[in-house]
Amino acid sequence: MKEIELKLKGHIKRLTNETFKFDERIKDGWFSAVYFLKTKEITKAFKADNIITMQFFQKEHAVLCGTDEVIALIHTFADEPEKLEIHSLKDGDKITPFETVLTITGPYQNFGYLEGIIDGIFSRRTSVSTNVYNVVKAAKVSGVQKPVIFMGDRDDHYTQQAGDGYAAFIGGSTAQATHAMSEWWGKKGMGTMPHALIQLFDGDIVEAAKAYHARFPEDELIVLVDYNNDCIEDALKVAREFGDKLKAVRVDTSRTMIDQHFIRHPELMGTFDPRGVNAQLIFALREALDSEGFSHVKIVVSGGFNEKRITEFEEAHAPVDMYGVGGSLLKINIGFTGDNVILNGQPSAKAGRKYRPNPKLEIVEHELIQYSK
Structure with missing residues (x-):
């Protein structure tokens, strides 16, 4: 060699x-x-x-x-x-x-x-690297850089992960979904819970989060809250249970779904597309967390994000703290x-x-x- x-x-x-x-x-x-x-x-x-x-x-x-x-x-x-x-x-x-x-x-x-x-x-x-650079740039407003998680593991053949992860690192993303993605630049992957974990607890967000925290107590607790398509209520349940231990919640609502918050409040609809992860949902989530004293809980969004959608969210001043981006970063x-x-x-x-x-x-x-x- x-x-x-x-x-x-x-x-x-x-x-x-x-x-x-x-x-x-x-x-x-x-x-x-x-x-x-x-x-x-x-x-x-x-x-x-x-x-x-x-x-x-x-x-x-x-x-x-x-x-x-x-x-x-x-x-x-x-x-x-x-x-x-x-x-x-x-x-x-x-x-x-x-x-x-x-x-x-x-x-x-x-x-x-x-x-x-x-x-x-x-x-x-x-x-x-260019795709990642562009989304990272879009997620920087008024000099504040919001992290972008590189979540491209499911969008291409697994043998590409090390090289793609290095390219993402060059583009500006140091938070990556698998260990292989960070192999060339000396870090390890990061992640919290998938929908599968919540399913194993019959959709009980709190019980799934308890199990995660018991098994990985040193990890920052970031809980996925869209499994039941009721992000705000489930986020509040987790926040009430964990208090200061809860680092963030992640919203990953399918773009074919309308969150229960808007079903309960139809008067809010009519001026925007209510499907999937949208800025209005994130505003409502932020307001609900803050109103109960959970302003420390950050909001992570994922699901179909690209440079254009991040730009739209940032121009709307949506209270997002971190973006998870996958397939759009791997377009050759x-x-x-x-x-x-x-x-x-x-x-x-x-x-x-x-x-x-x-x-x-x-x-x-x-x-x-x-x-x-």
């Missing part, structure tokens, strides 16, 4: 193929487009002395993620990686359309077959492209593409790269 140390912007990052759990079949071209593999063989036979520069870019305003992973990939699977010249931005950099984020210079046959894999790493990681909407733009020191690219130098790129210093078995 190779261990790689590289210095970027004055600090040392330690990257290993164990960190990223690369599939060893990458070396055999199993995950590369076949035309890249054929080009590698043709180049070895007919153009072995070539030196090309490959550059990578995308077309959005984004938060870059994937550079560490890509550099580790290159130094794990390229032939003679120590002879390649690599310039890179770093994870977390803000990038603009067509801005060059990485260049690799060396013989095509030594690394060219990794092009599609590099595009894919950048695309997924940057999409997630940023695609990267790798182009060969210099051949043997001379500009050379397909029509419509060209070398785009970027003074922000930093060289990966090869003297800091160490290999050990």
Whole structure:
């Protein structure tokens, strides 16, 4: 196994193929487009002395993620990686359309077959980090940042959790639903109770919360209160039972449901959409908790939230303390492209593409790269 140390912007990052759990079949071209593999063989036979520069870019305003992973990939699977010249931005950099984020210079046959894999790493990681950055930004009003919980475990294949969690961390979310999501950046997942726990106690919110608190007394007690579709009444039941021990309540009402609060008070309806988690429900919940002296209890909302909905809640000054966001953060909407733009020191690219130098790129210093078995 190779261990790689590289210095970027004055600090040392330690990257290993164990960190990223690369599939060893990458070396055999199993995950590369076949035309890249054929080009590698043709180049070895007919153009072995070539030196090309490959550059990578995308077309959005984004938060870059994937550079560490890509550099580790290159130094794990390229032939003679120590002879390649690599310039890179770093994870977390803000990038603009067509801005060059990485260049690799060396013989095509030594690394060219990794092009599609590099595009894919950048695309997924940057999409997630940018999505998270945008919702975190939406949840910051008047200089106060409300936490965003990354809850993307059920929205994609489980093997993606570590990389997605790292990208979410780069985007600004440090509260994550699984241990795997925080594997690459050294924390552990956080969470309280699902609807399943309340079901096991026949829908009794208080008894479920008692069991949770008895088993995990050191945890902050955050209780899910929408199981019976009566958020305010159930929140008050839990608050009366636990008092100062209750940290927060979470509202996760389905968008096809109308909470019992509005059924009891039909006069409140008619000027807004009463389904699901809505700002009016959260205002009413806050007022009910405060009226009984439970102003310390925070409110967490989840269920279909994205940048647009968070912005709407914040513009309405809804009294939300924390957002839980899942599927919308995993939309892959940023695609990267790798182009060969210099051949043997001379500009050379397909029509419509060209070398785009970027003074922000930093060289990966090869003297800091160490290999050990």
